[in-house]
Amino acid sequence: MISIISIFSCKNNIKKVIILTEEKLLEPEPLELENLGFKFDDKPVYGSLVVYIDRLDFLYKYEKRYDSRTIYFDFEKISLNTENFAYHGAYDRTLIICREGAYCEIYCNHSDFEKIINQLNLFKEYRGIAIAKKNQELIKKNQKLKRISESSLSNAEIKTIVSNYIIEFDITSYPTITNSENASFNLLTDILCKKLPPLNSKNELETVTLQMLQIIYIDVLSDIFNSEYGDFFSEIDDLPHMIEKYINIDTIYHLDDYSLNKLTSYLISRSVLSKGDYACLVQQTKDSVLEMLYRKQVELTEKKLATSKASAIEIITIHDIDLMTGSEFEHYIASLFKKMGYKSQVTNLSGDQGIDIILEKANQKIGVQTKCYSSSVSNSAIQEVVAGLRFYGLSKGIVVTNRGFTKSAIELAKANNIILWDREFLKQKLEEFSL
Incomplete structure (x- = not known):
């Protein structure tokens, strides 16, 4: 449903207001508007004609201005957040127009201004009905497409294609409408187009593809x-x-978006969380993690404050770490992981292939590289660990340093799922396991 609202103003009087429905005008252009035949008593006049085409989502403005023998055209797309639109007519006269797809013709001058306002207030109600109807139609359409999406995923080939797409193209964030702007998404729709039931438009194909991604995303991340x-x-x-248990796993960035998405998906698959709006569920998970991390910090602080000065002398601090040699730091980190419940083995000092310590816990084998530096660790350390994981056949990698990491090292670590322990994280572990 498209509404066309036109105001014709001549000199200092509003002469005619037309509000009508035109369903054929799908993409309004100036030349198409010329064919609508807006006239004033079938006579050429000086003044202006303004046409607003309301598609409920955007307002299109077309203005035709007369100046002697010349006609000027102006066409623009206006996005409005208000329910009403104000048109400033000749000599700063203002007419508040409610945009609605009903037919009405009002001949008037300014003395009839109140009458026009009253009439247009009725159209406000009609427009609300039109929007509600449009929303209801959209809901029904999405429900229909959702059924197509769910039934299509019963096809093993389609499910495999969608699942592998998420993994191959590293879709770490929950799929949204913005995914349709990606080149990889267009490739996926072209592939699925040949395998899905016939759809009415490209938009429907994109909607069904997105819905399948959203369904499979939870399953893939849970796995x-x-x-x-x-x-x-x-x-x-x-x-x-x-x-x-989650916050006590040392090989996870607990508040990383991707980690939280994986945890949330796993909780949904285990029926610990009920299905619903995914963003809200992730936020609920994050809030729970933050609360648990805070409780843990309170417990650690309490233990630290309750420790006598005599026993505190034996505690290794981050400043003690700064004075260690590379080999001393390596062996201390190995003993720290033992306190954390890992089987810990230091590799040979020479030819370690980028891995200083090999850890084992809960059927996981993890490679650790230690860097006791006086400056930030570069991305070469990440490259060494990635190579070392392949050499030793390990599932995860950690780089531990008493300093920080360069920006490129952080980016490379994230891309390769390498855990980084910087100075602050190491201090936290020293406090937690040196007591």
């Missing part, structure tokens, strides 16, 4: 999380204990 950390949660089925 990834289960393969990485499932053994930690095998005997737990309630949210508080699962969150507590």
Whole structure:
């Protein structure tokens, strides 16, 4: 439903207001508007004609201005957040126009201004009905497409294609409408176009593809999380204990968006969280993690404050770490991981292939590289660990330093799923396990 509202102003009087419905005008252009035949008593006049085409989502403005023998055209697309639109007519006269697709003709001058306002207030109600109808039609359409999406995923080939797309193109964020702007998304729609039931438009094809991605995304991320950390949660089925276990896994960026998405998807698959708006569920998970991390910090602080000065002398601090040699730092980190419950083995000092320590816990084998530096660690350390993981056949990698990491090192680590322990994180572990 498209509304066309026109105001013709001549000199200092508003002469005619037309509000009508035109369903054929799908993409309004100036030349098409010429054919609408707006006239004033079939006579050429000086003044202006303004036409507003309301498609409920955007307002299109077309203005025709008369000046002696010349006619000027102006056409623009206006996005409005208000329900009403104000037209400033001749001599600063203002007419508030409610945009609605009903037919009405009003002949008037300024003395009839109140009458026009009253009439147009009725159209405000009509427009609300039109929007509600449009929204209802959109809901029904999405429900129909959702059924197509769900039934299509029963096809093993389609499900495999969508699942592999998420993994191959590293879709770490929950798929949204913005994915349709990606070149890879267009490739996927072209592939699925040949395998899905016939659809009415490209827009429907994109909607069905997006819906399938959203459904499969949760399953894929849940499987990834289960393969990485499932053994930690095998005997737990309630949210508080699962969150507590999560924050005690040392090879996770606990507040990283991708980590939270994987955890949330896993909790949904385990029916610990009920299905619903995914963004809200991720936020609920994040809030629970933040609360549990805070409780943990409170406990650590309490233990630290309750420790006597005599026993505190024996505690290794980050400043003690700064004075260590590379070999001393390596062996200390190995002993720290033992306190954390890992089997820990230091590799040969020469020819270690980028891995200083090999850890084992919960059927996971993890490679650790230690860097006791006086400056930030560069991306070469990340490259060494990635190579070392392949050499030793390890599932995860960690780089531990008493300093920080360069921006390029952080980016490369994120791309390769390498865990980084910087100075602050190491201080936290020293406080937690040196007591």
